[in-house]
Amino acid sequence: MRLLHRLVLTTGAMCAAFALAVVPASANPSTTWTATPNPANISAVVSGYTTLTAGTPLVCTQSTMQGSMYSAVGNPATVATFNGLSFGTSVSPCQTALGIATFVPSAPWHFVAVDYNPATGVASGYLADVYLRISEGISCVFTTAGKASATYRNSTGVLSVNSVPGELAVTSVTSGCGTTVTTATLPTFRGNYIIRISGTTTAPTLVGSNP
Incomplete structure (x- = not known):
């Protein structure tokens, strides 16, 4: 009984210490998002290229987005909207192993913030409402x-x-893709976009906090 009592006390102490160590890491998620300026009309230009991989990589060296970034409350919170979306040009079309690729997006897309790291100044989240029709x-x-x-x-x-x-997800396959692209294909989309306040060389800032 004395040994069991010691084990219970030791286990309880360890659990309490573990709880103290773990809670701060997940506590106080950002619920207030402050954009500067607010709102900020923004333009975005891809750095390098964007890649949509669906069976084979489809690469666009020219891609732009236009929209706005703004303050918001909540978690997750929509903090940016992109209405103007462009992939490829007549001079530099998107390319694939099968030839030229055409991307037709459906706007708007949104950036949804879910976390903020004040040490690095990085807001993490996801682009929502992504839709592309691809030839x-x-x-x-x-x-x-x-x-x-x-x-x-x-x-x-x-x-x-x-x-x-x-x-x-591939939501539909109209024709001609064979086994390269099917509704079982899980595409990935990657690219780095340089965002600036429209008409300037200044980047907007986005800060998450929990007042």
Whole structure:
């Protein structure tokens, strides 16, 4: 009985210590999101290229987004809206192993914030309402929809989109894709967008807090 009592006390102390160690890491998630300026009309240009991988990589070296960033309350919270979406140009179209690829997005897309790290100035979350109709090569046509994990870094003004399999789904395959793209395919979407306040070289900032 004395040994059992010691074990109970020791276990209880360990659990209490563990609870104290764990709780602060998940406590006080950001519920107030402050954009500066508020609202900020923004433009975004891809740095390098965007890649949508659905069976094979589809690469766009030209991609832009237009919209606004704004303050919000809640968690998760929508803090940016992108209405103007462009992938590829007539001079530099998107490319795939099957030939030229055409991306037709359905706007708006939204950046939803769920966490903020004050040490790094990085807000993490995801792009929501992502929808693309894609024509690949001569005859492959399909649509993809869902979300894509993303972070926004204040120091550089870069929105990094880095989705993981399962966030996006192929919602329909119209024709000509064979086994390359099916409704079982799980696309990924990746790209780094440099965001600036429209007409300037200044990046907006987004700070999460729990007042």
